[in-house]
Structures are given as C-alpha cells and as structure tokens.
Amino acid sequence: DQQVKQNSPSLSVQEGRISILNCDYTNSMFDYFLWYKKYPAEGPTFLISISSIKDKNEDGRFTVFLNKSAKHLSLHIVPSQPGDSAVYFCAASGGLGGGYQKVTFGTGTKLQVIP
Amino acid sequence: KAGVTQTPRYLIKTRGQQVTLSCSPISGHRSVSWYQQTPGQGLQFLFEYFSETQRNKGNFPGRFSGRQFSNSRSEMNVSTLELGDSALYLCASSLGSTGSTEAFFGQGTRLTVV
Numbered sequence: 001d002q003q004v005k006q007n008s009p010s011l012s013v014q015e016g017r018i019s020i021l022n023c024d025y026t027n028s029m030f031d032y033f034l035w036y037k038k039y040p041a042e043g044p045t046f047l048i049s050i051s052s053i054k055d056k057n058e059d060g061r062f063t064v065f066l067n068k069s070a071k072h073l074s075l076h077i078v079p080s081q082p083g084d085s086a087v088y089f090c091a092a093s094g095g096l097g098g099g100y101q102k103v104t105f106g107t108g109t110k111l112q113v114i115p
Numbered sequence: 116k117a118g119v120t121q122t123p124r125y126l127i128k129t130r131g132q133q134v135t136l137s138c139s140p141i142s143g144h145r146s147v148s149w150y151q152q153t154p155g156q157g158l159q160f161l162f163e164y165f166s167e168t169q170r171n172k173g174n175f176p177g178r179f180s181g182r183q184f185s186n187s188r189s190e191m192n193v194s195t196l197e198l199g200d201s202a203l204y205l206c207a208s209s210l211g212s213t214g215s216t217e218a219f220f221g222q223g224t225r226l227t228v229v
Contacts, residue, residue, distance in 0.1 A: 006157075034217060043119070043205055043220030044158070089158065101146050101211060102171035103218070107157035 003027045004092050006106035014114050019077040021109050023090030026071065030092035034103070035064060035075050038087045047088075048075070080113045087111070117142065119208050119221035127227045133194040136224045138206030140187050146170075146211025147189040148218060149181060152203040161204075164189050165211045196228045 005024045013019045021035075031052035036044035050057040050064045050073070057064050063076045077084055090106040120139040128134050140147050148171075149161040160173040164183035183189045187208075193200055203225050207218035 004157075036220075041222070043207075043222050045220070046217035049217060091158075101148060101163045101165070101209065101218075102160055102173070103148070104160060105150070105158035107155060 002107070003030075004090055004104045004106040006088075006090055006109045008109050009107070010110040010112070012112045012114060013080045015082055016079045019075075019080045019084065019111055019113070021075040021077075021088050021090070021111065023073045023075075023106055024071060025073075025092050025104075027092070027094075027104070028071070029094050030104070031094040032092065033064070033066060033073050034091045034093075035062075036089045036091060036105075037084075038089060038108070044089055052094075077111075080111075082113050082115050085111055085113045119206060119219050121204075121206050121221035121224050123224060124222065125225045125227075127229060128196050129229055130196055130198060132196050133192065134196060134226060136191045136193075136204055136206075136226075138189045138191070138208075138221060140189070140206075140208030141219055144208035144210055144219070145187055146209045146218075147183055147187065148207045148209075149189070149191050150205040150207065151175075152205055152223070153201075158205065161191070193226075198228050201226060201228045 034049040035047040038044040066073045087108045089108045093103045122137045146165045148163040150158040163171040167183045178194045181191045203223045205223045207220045209218040
C-alpha cells in the first residue's frame with residue numbers, strides 16, 4: 001500500500017521554465033512533508049519541508065504547496081536550472097512521539113532540465 | 116562537520132549468507148534510520164533507532180534487524196539473504212527530538228545478492 005504517491009516517474013523541462021512536481025498521500029495522520037533531491041551515487045539531500053499548519057513554504061527558487069483537503073502537495077522550482085536535474089522524492093511523516101522519524105517516501109520523479 | 120558515513124559502499128553476497136552494514140551518524144545526532152531503495156519502490160523505511168532503542172519499525176521480515184551503540188553508530192543485519200534483498204541501503208541521521216527534523220543521508224551501501 002503506497003501511502004505516498006508520485007505518479008509521474010519523469011519530467012522534462014526547459015531551462016528557465018517552471019518545474020512542478022506532484023505528490024499525493026493517503027494517510028490523514030501525516031502532518032509533516034518533505035522533499036528530497038537525489039543525484040546518482042549519492043544519498044538523498046533535504047530540500048524543503050512544510051508543516052500541515054501551513055499551505056505554502058518558500059526557500060529561494062523552491063516553493064512547496066500543501067492542499068490538505070486534497071491530500072496533495074507540489075514542489076515548484078522557478079526558474080529551473082540544469083543542475084536541478086535529479087530524482088526528487090516526496091516524503092511524509094506524522095504522529096505522536098517518535099512518529100516524525102518514521103518517514104514514508106514516494107517512488108520519486110526524475111527531473112531533467114534541458115539547457 | 117563530517118557527514119553520515121556508511122560502510123562498505125559495495126557488497127556482493129551469496130543467497131543464504133548474512134550481512135552486516137554499518138552507519139556512523141553526524142556527531143550529535145541520536146537518531147539513525149535505515150531505508151531500502153529498489154527500482155520502482157522508492158525508499159522503504161526499515162527501522163529507526165534512538166538512544167540505542169528501536170523506536171520505529173517498518174514492514175520488513177524479521178531477517179532484517181539492527182542495533183545502535185552508545186556512540187549512536189548503528190548496524191543493520193540481514194540474515195538468510197535472498198535475491199530480492201539486492202538494493203541500495205541508506206542510513207539517515209537526525210537529532211531525533213520529538214518534532215519534525217529533516218534527516219541527513221549517507222551515500223548508501225549497494226548490496227548485490229547472487
């Protein structure tokens with residue numbers, strides 16, 4: 001049962017344009033969401049996060065939007081750069097006690113930014 | 116500040132054998148989590164250790180086990196290896212305090228079972 005879903009395995013975007021990566025979740029207990037970026041032969045790197053008390057969080061070129069009613073979040077990258085080409089993982093956690101450390105990841109979306 | 120270190124980077128084992136993977140977290144981090152990454156499955160949560168205790172557990176069989184030492188270093192063990200255990204095993208460390216903290220990942224151990 002995939003509780004965090006990234007339905008687009010890949011995405012190609014022209015340099016300078018906006019990249020939009022989508023993520024859906026099914027577990028209503030999730031209340032903290034993260035995006036990680038992964039280059040080949042490296043471990044994932046934390047990118048940006050959002051708590052369920054917010055609907056938007058921005059950090060430079062990266063913005064994450066959360067729609068709790070739709071159980072949907074998205075990552076916007078503006079403008080996209082060739083160095084952004086990587087696999088992006090959506091992740092979610094939540095619950096009491098140590099629940100925030102039990103993170104459920106999506107299957108990833110491979111972003112290719114074309115120069 | 117040194118990052119998360121996983122050893123070894125690559126490993127080839129035969130079906131039925133057992134294997135131990137090691138993870139040294141970032142200094143000061145008390146939580147260590149383990150993930151299995153396979154193509155098409157993303158990162159699957161194995162377990163999380165905090166202060167030498169398993170605090171969270173994923174849905175993996177008992178062949179997968181782990182432990183954490185007093186210096187927060189962690190080991191993961193897989194017994195009776197199966198071909199399907201071939202994967203990238205990632206370790207992540209975080210402060211582990213209650214609340215939402217991002218994790219820092221190591222480069223992973225690539226395990227191949229033949």
